[in-house]
Amino acid sequence: MKYREMEKDALAAELSGLNAKYVSLREAGFKLDLSRGKPGADQLELSMPMFDALGSSDAMLAENGFDCRNYGLLEGIPEARRLMADILEADPEEVLVGGNSSLNLMHDCVSIGFIHGYPGGNGGWHKADKVKFICPAPGYDRHFSIAEHFGFELVAVPMLSGGPDMDAVEQLVRDPAVKGVWCVPKYSNPSGVTFSDETVRRMAGLSPAAGDFRIFWDNAYAVHDLYPEKPDVLLNLPDELKKTGKQDMALIFTSTAKITFPGGGISAMCASPANISWLKKHYSYQTICFDKINMLRHAKFLPDLAAVKEHMKKHAAILAPKFAAVLNTLESELGGLGVASWNSPNGGYFISLDVMDGCAKRVVALCKDAGVTLTGAGATFPYGIDRHDANIRLAPTFATPDEVEKAAELLCLCVRIAAAEKELAGR
Amino acid sequence: MKYREMEKDALAAELSGLNAKYVSLREAGFKLDLSRGKPGADQLELSMPMFDALGSSDAMLAENGFDCRNYGLLEGIPEARRLMADILEADPEEVLVGGNSSLNLMHDCVSIGFIHGYPGGNGGWHKADKVKFICPAPGYDRHFSIAEHFGFELVAVPMLSGGPDMDAVEQLVRDPAVKGVWCVPKYSNPSGVTFSDETVRRMAGLSPAAGDFRIFWDNAYAVHDLYPEKPDVLLNLPDELKKTGKQDMALIFTSTAKITFPGGGISAMCASPANISWLKKHYSYQTICFDKINMLRHAKFLPDLAAVKEHMKKHAAILAPKFAAVLNTLESELGGLGVASWNSPNGGYFISLDVMDGCAKRVVALCKDAGVTLTGAGATFPYGIDRHDANIRLAPTFATPDEVEKAAELLCLCVRIAAAEKELAGR
Numbered sequence: 001m002k003y004r005e006m007e008k009d010a011l012a013a014e015l016s017g018l019n020a021k022y023v024s025l026r027e028a029g030f031k032l033d034l035s036r037g038k039p040g041a042d043q044l045e046l047s048m049p050m051f052d053a054l055g056s057s058d059a060m061l062a063e064n065g066f067d068c069r070n071y072g073l074l075e076g077i078p079e080a081r082r083l084m085a086d087i088l089e090a091d092p093e094e095v096l097v098g099g100n101s102s103l104n105l106m107h108d109c110v111s112i113g114f115i116h117g118y119p120g121g122n123g124g125w126h127k128a129d130k131v132k133f134i135c136p137a138p139g140y141d142r143h144f145s146i147a148e149h150f151g152f153e154l155v156a157v158p159m160l161s162g163g164p165d166m167d168a169v170e171q172l173v174r175d176p177a178v179k180g181v182w183c184v185p186k187y188s189n190p191s192g193v194t195f196s197d198e199t200v201r202r203m204a205g206l207s208p209a210a211g212d213f214r215i216f217w218d219n220a221y222a223v224h225d226l227y228p229e230k231p232d233v234l235l236n237l238p239d240e241l242k243k244t245g246k247q248d249m250a251l252i253f254t255s256t257a258k259i260t261f262p263g264g265g266i267s268a269m270c271a272s273p274a275n276i277s278w279l280k281k282h283y284s285y286q287t288i289c290f291d292k293i294n295m296l297r298h299a300k301f302l303p304d305l306a307a308v309k310e311h312m313k314k315h316a317a318i319l320a321p322k323f324a325a326v327l328n329t330l331e332s333e334l335g336g337l338g339v340a341s342w343n344s345p346n347g348g349y350f351i352s353l354d355v356m357d358g359c360a361k362r363v364v365a366l367c368k369d370a371g372v373t374l375t376g377a378g379a380t381f382p383y384g385i386d387r388h389d390a391n392i393r394l395a396p397t398f399a400t401p402d403e404v405e406k407a408a409e410l411l412c413l414c415v416r417i418a419a420a421e422k423e424l425a426g427r
Numbered sequence: 428m429k430y431r432e433m434e435k436d437a438l439a440a441e442l443s444g445l446n447a448k449y450v451s452l453r454e455a456g457f458k459l460d461l462s463r464g465k466p467g468a469d470q471l472e473l474s475m476p477m478f479d480a481l482g483s484s485d486a487m488l489a490e491n492g493f494d495c496r497n498y499g500l501l502e503g504i505p506e507a508r509r510l511m512a513d514i515l516e517a518d519p520e521e522v523l524v525g526g527n528s529s530l531n532l533m534h535d536c537v538s539i540g541f542i543h544g545y546p547g548g549n550g551g552w553h554k555a556d557k558v559k560f561i562c563p564a565p566g567y568d569r570h571f572s573i574a575e576h577f578g579f580e581l582v583a584v585p586m587l588s589g590g591p592d593m594d595a596v597e598q599l600v601r602d603p604a605v606k607g608v609w610c611v612p613k614y615s616n617p618s619g620v621t622f623s624d625e626t627v628r629r630m631a632g633l634s635p636a637a638g639d640f641r642i643f644w645d646n647a648y649a650v651h652d653l654y655p656e657k658p659d660v661l662l663n664l665p666d667e668l669k670k671t672g673k674q675d676m677a678l679i680f681t682s683t684a685k686i687t688f689p690g691g692g693i694s695a696m697c698a699s700p701a702n703i704s705w706l707k708k709h710y711s712y713q714t715i716c717f718d719k720i721n722m723l724r725h726a727k728f729l730p731d732l733a734a735v736k737e738h739m740k741k742h743a744a745i746l747a748p749k750f751a752a753v754l755n756t757l758e759s760e761l762g763g764l765g766v767a768s769w770n771s772p773n774g775g776y777f778i779s780l781d782v783m784d785g786c787a788k789r790v791v792a793l794c795k796d797a798g799v800t801l802t803g804a805g806a807t808f809p810y811g812i813d814r815h816d817a818n819i820r821l822a823p824t825f826a827t828p829d830e831v832e833k834a835a836e837l838l839c840l841c842v843r844i845a846a847a848e849k850e851l852a853g854r
Contacts, residue, residue, distance in 0.1 A: 036498075044496045048483040056475040069471045071463075071689040099526050100718040107713040111538060115553075115577065126542075126553040142712075149712040150542065262498040264720040285569075285576040286534040291527040291718070293691040 002338030003416075003423045015420040022370065022413055030371035032407040034326075037189070037349045038398045039258055039315075046314050047260040050301035060293065068292035074280060076268075079303075080295035084268035086305040087222050088254055089236045095270045096279065099290045102255035102267035106216060107146050109251050109269070112282045113179060113212065114150050119248060119274050121212025125150075125179055134172055134181035136164035138352060138380030138391045140189040143182040143218065152179075154382035159188065162196030166203070173208035180214050186234045187221035190352040190380050190393035192345025194232035204240035206249065215250040222254050223312050225347040226320045232346045238270065247272035256298060258315075258349065259308065266291075266298050322396040325405040326351055333412030339419035351394040352380075353411075359418040360389045366414035372407045429765030430843075430850045442847040449797065449840055457798035459834040461753075464616070464776045465825045466685055466742075473741050474687040477728040487720065495719035501707060503695075506730075507722035511695035513732040514649050515681055516663045522697045523706065526717045529682035529694035533643060534573050536678050536696070539709045540606060540639065541577050546675060546701050548639025552577075552606055561599055561608035563591035565779060565807035565818045567616040570609040570645065579606075581809035586615065589623030593630070600635035607641050613661045614648035617779040617807050617820035619772025621659035631667035633676065642677040648775040649681050650739050653747050659773045665697065674699035683725060685742075685776065686735065693718075693725050749823040752832040753778055760839030766846035778821040779807075780838075786845040787816045793841035799834045 003011060054060065060068045062077035075081065076097025085092040098105045114131075117123045125131045133147035137156045144154055155178070157168040164183070172178050183203070185195040195203070203215055217237055225231035241247045248271075256265035271279065302308050327344055330353070334340045342353045355363055360377035367374050375393040378386040394411075396404045430438060481487065487495045489504035502508065503524025512519040525532045541558075544550045552558045560574035564583045571581055582605070584595040591610070599605050610630070612622040622630075630642055644664055652658035668674045675698075683692035698706065729735050754771055757780070761767045769780045782790055787804035794801050802820040805813040821838075823831045 038498050041494065041497075044487075044494070047496075051481050051483045051485070054478050056478045058478070060471075067468065067471070069474075069688045069691055071465050071684075101714040101716075104714040111542070114542065115538070124553075126551075142715075145712055149709075257498075261496045261720060263716040264496055264718050282576075285572055287528040287531040288569075289528075289690040291691050291721070293688065294718070294721070 002336070003419055004338055008424065008427050011420055011424055015417065015424065018413060018417045018420060022366070022417060025410055025413065026370040030406065030410065032371060032403050032410070033373040033399060034394050034396060034404070034407050034411070035373045035375045036398045037395045038262060040318065040398050040400070042318050043315055043397070044261065046311065047301070050260060050297055053297050053300040054293070060296065062292065062296060066292075068296045071288045073292060074283060074287070074289050076290060077292050077295050077299070079299035080266060083299055083302060083304070083308070084254065084266070085270065087308060088219060088252060088268065088270050090238055090252070090270040094238070094273065094276060095268050096276060097290060097295055098267040098269065100263055100265060100267065100294070102218070102220065102253045102257065103142060105267050105269050106143070106218065106253055108283070108286070109214075109216070109279070110146055110150060110180070112279065113214070116282060118212035118214060119278055121210060128177065130177045132175065132178045134169055134178060135382045136182065137382060138190055138386070138393070139182060140184055140218070141379045141384075143216070144382050147180070147182070148383065156382045159191050159193060161193060163188075163193060163199035166199055170202065170206065173206050173213060176209040178208065178213060179210055180216050182216050182218070184218050184220060185237070186219060186232060187224060187345055187348025189220070189348065190350035192343045192348050192350060192352060194234055194346070197235045200235035200237055201240055204237060204244045204246060206246070208249070213249065217250050217252040219252060219254045220258070221348040223308055224258060224315070224349070225312065226316050226323055227346055228309070228313050228316055230346065248274050251275060259311065260298060260301070266295055319397055321401050322399070322404045323351065325401055326394060326396045326408045329405060329408035329412055333409065334415060337416065337419070340415050349395060349397050351396065353392045353394055354390045355392060355415050356419050356422055357388045357390050359415070359422055360386060360392050362418040362421070363392060363411070363414045366417060367411055370410055370414070372410050374411070429763070430846050431765055435851065435854050438847055438851055442844065442851065445840060445844045445847060449793070449844060452837055452840065453797040457833065457837065459798060459830050459837070460800040460826060461821050461823060461831070461834050461838070462800045462802045463825045464822045465689060467745065467825050467827070469745050470742055470824070471688065473738065474728070477687060477724055480724050480727040481720070487723065489719065489723060493719075495723045498715045500719060501710060501714070501716050503717060504719050504722050504726070506726035507693060510726055510729060510731070510735070511681065511693070512697065514735060515646060515679060515695065515697050517665055517679070517697040521665070521700065521703055522695050523703060524717060524722055525694040525696065527690055527692060527694065527721070529645070529647065529680045529684065530569055532694050532696050533570070533645065533680055535710070535713070536641075536643070536706070537573055537577060537607070539706065540641070543709060545639035545641060546705055548637060555604065557604045559602065559605045561596060561605060562809045563609065564809060565617055565813070565820070566609060567611055567645070568806045568811075570643070571809050574607070574609070575810065583809045586618050586620060588620065590620060590626035593626055597629065597633065600633050600640060603636040605635065605640060606637055607643050609643050609645070611645050611647060612664070613646060613659060614651060614772055614775025616647070616775065617777035619770045619775050619777060619779060621661055621773070624662045627662035627664055628667055631664060631671045631673060633673070635676070640676065644677050644679040646679060646681045647685070650735055651685060651742070651776070652739065652774040653743050653750055654773055655736070655740050655743055657773065675701050678702060686738065687725060687728070693722055746824055748828050749826070749831045750778065752828055753821060753823045753835045756832060756835035756839055760836065761842060764843065764846070767842050776822060776824055778823065780819045780821055781817045782819060782842050783846050783849055784815045784817050786842070786849055787813060787819050789845040789848070790819060790838070790841045793844060794838055797837055797841070799837050801838070
């Protein structure tokens with residue numbers, strides 16, 4: 001029965017029982033963590049053979065004969081460009097392979113905008129009175145933080161079931177101060193949403209007032225399907241941009257952070273020839289080249305997209321039970337109570353839980369006191385402000401399945417407590 | 428006999444003979460290169476055992492137990508911080524280990540200044556009407572290019588035998604627009620100069636008008652002695668800064684690019700606690716961490732400074748004969764003619780050759796026509812302008828000893844031709 005339909009006395013009794021259970025669980029001294037979007041140790045083991053891909057007796061030559069041990073090839077070695085292009089369904093010629101962090105590439109691209117601007121604009125954004133970035137929310141806190149750190153104004157738009165509210169985005173880009181929009185188009189962080197075909201087409205058709213407006217398309221979870229037999233399918237943005245003739249409007253990113261090693265993988269960006277040329281020019285002042293040895297190691301370990309897909313099935317086999325543990329617990333403990341809703345993502349690293357308005361902070365605090373760490377309430381919104389105080393990001397990947405289940409049970413208990421408290425307070 | 432003391436007819440005969448030799452050598456169709464400050468393939472072989480330092484059966488744990496395969500530790504793993512601190516004679520707590528490129532760290536540090544400024548200043552330098560950087564010249568073109576790319580004004584000061592002209596530097600920093608000075612303090616690129624104790628002390632005692640003025644101290648060749656038994660000794664800047672109480676005034680950089688692999692090594696920066704805290708704060712928006720796996724690989728291969736020094740002796744054994752080939756040829760072909768001067772560095776990657784004023788471009792062009800590529804004349808000066816048109820940077824490391832000798836012979840011939848031409852034109 002839904003809490004809001006329960007009699008006051010019954011609900012008070014329910015809360016009393018929940019609190020008693022909470023006290024006893026808190027005494028158990030859990031130390032559990034659902035806050036970290038990190039692969040677990042078992043996932044890291046999957047890529048250990050890569051450490052044998054290059055040994056002291058191997059030639060360290062790229063397929064074009066280039067010695068990966070010396071300076072050169074700012075754009076990356078051909079086989080790594082092809083690998084990352086395959087993951088992004090892009091043309092290798094439009095791909096630049098970077099270092100160990102796609103976040104760093106995104107930061108660099110914002111920085112290049114701030115300092116120098118982009119083709120089609122009027123120079124560095126630092127000269128503008130105001131710069132705004134569109135932030136579909138809930139979204140990835142590190143994206144929002146980059147833009148905020150540059151002093152830009154963050155403009156939230158709602159994430160809907162098919163991606164960002166495109167009516168709002170189309171309206172906002174009429175403002176010449178709007179220079180960018182952050183997107184995680186597949187298995188979005190944290191909502192798990194994959195942008196619908198219509199959303200991608202409307203993105204590709206945007207008519208921004210700013211000629212140097214860019215879509216920052218972080219395709220971090222391009223091959224990160226939880227159920228490889230029924231993956232979400234994302235419409236290819238570069239193809240759609242070619243149709244609208246607006247190829248220069250997007251900068252596309254990905255990495256192997258959650259394919260091989262977080263912080264030890266390779267990253268890539270894909271863009272139109274005009275953008276790639278612009279980025280290469282600016283990067284040529286910043287560095288001589290990225291780490292080609294690690295590119296070669298990756299390309300040997302994952303020679304083609306088929307190898308990547310086989311590898312990702314092993315990740316899925318580890319991750320799917322953890323996601324199922326959370327989702328089953330949410331369903332069994334919260335289903336039918338009318339106190340929370342959540343998504344069942346087909347991939348990515350997160351489950352997005354919406355509790356009753358005004359309850360997220362309370363839930364996170366209750367969990368913390370009982371030894372379960374969650375991502376801070378509000379973290380998925382610009383400036384950390386969720387005006388509904390409802391969204392909680394759950395990251396079930398790092399903990400063991402047993403820990404995940406225990407943490408989910410305690411979480412559900414806290415969600416019910418906070419909901420019952422709120423419902424009673426309103427009577 | 429010096430060219431300027433030769434009779435006109437004798438000098439004309441000399442030039443005629445030189446030209447005949449040049450024509451015959453040009454026909455030999457050389458393809459030689461003294462332009463690239465890159466290690467040769469034989470040097471790269473020295474670090475090949477590093478590829479066996481980490482295999483699939485190894486635990487990938489740092490000495491503090493941290494899993495190097497996952498996110499975290501923005502400042503780097505302890506053993507890599509210690510290694511880089513030992514190379515820099517610094518405190519590991521004041522060292523941050525970066526990615527594959529110290530140039531990128533330097534660029535980031537300039538970028539942080541441009542966007543946010545530094546403690547002691549008035550915010551981002553982009554808000555200032557004018558920003559100036561002091562460029563001791565001849566110097567490293569990539570340093571100068573970074574500052575120029577940010578729109579800063581480059582102010583050249585002469586490199587003297589003990590380092591930059593400190594009278595000029597002390598005078599210039601009275602200008603609040605001066606925010607930085609570039610330094611390669613040991614085996615400077617290209618002059619091979621190691622800053623004298625007095626220079627280091629005067630650097631540490633600078634009293635800049637700008638509170639956020641920083642010394643960009645690129646100690647790229649800290650352990651790169653050509654003759655390990657008689658290395659240049661650089662006074663330790665952090666120690667001197669502690670004496671003057673101006674610890675925040677310097678940002679110090681190095682990398683293993685020319686210890687292990689260019690573009691495949693690890694980099695580091697060293698700074699005061701206030702600067703490190705400032706840099707870490709800004710880096711935390713840019714990336715989650717640098718590549719700890721490559722740090723671990725380096726720390727296993729080079730566990731301490733003694734291992735580094737042994738390793739660098741092997742580099743020296745390869746490089747010293749190449750430097751000797753150039754220097755011996757310069758001495759035998761140009762000695763006593765009064766047409767050129769050069770240094771005999773005890774380390775680093777370059778020999779700096781000064782030909783007669785107005786002759787550098789001519790020499791580089793003559794060499795090019797005969798198949799010997801040199802660094803462009805002027806490249807070692809701000810804006811690429813050597814107003815004496817005299818300096819040529821020679822990089823003898825990448826070619827084989829035989830190639831180096833052939834190239835040096837042809838170079839000397841071209842220096843003599845240009846000098847004789849000039850001398851005759853003035854009669």
